[in-house]
Amino acid sequence: MDGPAREKKLRELRDELMHERGVAAMGGAPPNPGKIRALRKNIARIYTIQSEEGIPSASRTAPAVTKETPAEAPASKGKEPAEETEDDLEEDAP
Numbered sequence: 001m002d003g004p005a006r007e008k009k010l011r012e013l014r015d016e017l018m019h020e021r022g023v024a025a026m027g028g029a030p031p032n033p034g035k036i037r038a039l040r041k042n043i044a045r046i047y048t049i050q051s052e053e054g055i056p057s058a059s060r061t062a063p064a065v066t067k068e069t070p071a072e073a074p075a076s077k078g079k080e081p082a083e084e085t086e087d088d089l090e091e092d093a094p
Contacts, residue, residue, distance in 0.1 A: 003055065010046045013039055 001009070017039040023030055030036070 006046055006049070010043065013043050013046070017043065 017036065020030060020036050020039065024036065
């Protein structure tokens with residue numbers, strides 16, 4: 001199977017797996033209980049072939065997600081009002 005055909009088959013398998021998982025999540029009894037496992041194995045086989053050939057899969061690669069540190073996080077635009085405590089309320093009283 002060549003690259004574009006393999007990508008097409010991978011897309012079909014992933015769509016079918018999503019459908020089967022949706023049926024299972026809704027509480028429906030799947031007509032073929034082993035189908036989800038078989039789909040997952042076939043998807044893994046395609047990924048294995050692609051990694052052996054050194055071809056990164058477009059559907060498998062995802063953008064890197066980095067975690068922001070507090071120093072890099074954007075500053076809030078407005079200050080949140082501080083909560084008043086009983087001591088603050090007693091100071092305001094005459």
